Amino acid sequence: MESYQRLLLNNKAWVNDKLNLREDFFSRMTLSQEPEFLWIGCSDSRVPAEEVTGVEPGEIFVHRNIANLVIHTDFNILSVLQYAVEVLKVKHIIVCGHYGCGGVRTAMSRRHLGLINKWLRHIKDVYRLHAGELESIHDENVRFDRLVELNVMEQVHHLAEISFVQQAWRKGDRPTIHGWIYDIHTGYLKDLVKITPGELPHHIYTYEFPDDE
Ligand code: CO
Numbered sequence: 001m002e003s004y005q006r007l008l009l010n011n012k013a014w015v016n017d018k019l020n021l022r023e024d025f026f027s028r029m030t031l032s033q034e035p036e037f038l039w040i041g042c043s044d045s046r047v048p049a050e051e052v053t054g055v056e057p058g059e060i061f062v063h064r065n066i067a068n069l070v071i072h073t074d075f076n077i078l079s080v081l082q083y084a085v086e087v088l089k090v091k092h093i094i095v096c097g098h099y100g101c102g103g104v105r106t107a108m109s110r111r112h113l114g115l116i117n118k119w120l121r122h123i124k125d126v127y128r129l130h131a132g133e134l135e136s137i138h139d140e141n142v143r144f145d146r147l148v149e150l151n152v153m154e155q156v157h158h159l160a161e162i163s164f165v166q167q168a169w170r171k172g173d174r175p176t177i178h179g180w181i182y183d184i185h186t187g188y189l190k191d192l193v194k195i196t197p198g199e200l201p202h203h204i205y206t207y208e209f210p211d212d213e
Contacts, residue, residue, distance in 0.1 A: 001078060010203055033061075034058070034082075036060075036069050037091070038080070038081070039061065039094050040094065040155070041062070041094075041097070042065070042096070042098055042101055042103065043065055043066050044098060046098070050062075054086050054113075059079070063080040063081075065077065066098075066102075066103040067103030067151065068096060068152065069119070070158040070159055071122060072161070081164070082164055092174075093175050093177045094180055095155045095179050096148070096180045096182055097152040097179075097180075099144075099145050099148055099154075099185065101148050103120055104123055104144065104147055104151055105144060107147075108144060123147070127151075129207075130150050133149060152179040152180070152181060153193050155179070156195055157201055159177045159195075160195050160201045165177075165210060166200065168197075169200075172197075174195060175195055175197065178194050181203070
């Protein structure tokens with residue numbers, strides 16, 4: 001059997017398990033989705049959003065990219081975000097980084113990887129913003145863990161800088177933005193930082209909307 005065929009077989013077993021639990025497991029999914037959470041995580045195969053949070057299908061809207069970055073010119077994440085905030089009306093956005101992140105590790109080095117240099121450059125910017133703190137850490141592994149944390153905090157701030165997040169805050173008490181770290185050594189999630197609705201970023205990123213006048 002080729003390795004990919006195991007996935008198709010697993011799927012059949014999974015369907016059986018779910019139907020044994022409740023007969024309408026799939027039929028009740030066909031109407032709509034009302035997830036309360038948007039997860040922005042790393043593509044790393046060791047950090048599966050649904051599995052580490054113990055949620056079922058329908059509970060969490062997921063976007064993953066290398067090193068869980070929120071880039072203001074990335075139409076992919078912006079589309080996911082706008083849909084999650086304006087249509088699904090999620091209550092919480094979780095940016096989840098992880099220790100041992102290959103993207104962050106590479107960004108800390110001078111390694112040249114071609115196209116991906118351009119993506120990882122955003123993490124180099126985070127490094128430069130916090131170079132004083134990071135370069136005072138002599139243990140390279142500790143510095144690496146700290147950059148993973150600073151990167152998550154920076155992405156959380158990027159979310160607060162987005163106009164339609166700010167507009168959602170004006171209309172109601174959501175979404176709350178969370179920064180978490182998944183520890184690949186223990187399996188535990190660490191609650192690092194939280195921005196509550198209306199906690200606006202630096203004024204240069206705070207928008208005035210036409211209906212202000
Ligand atoms: Co990663």
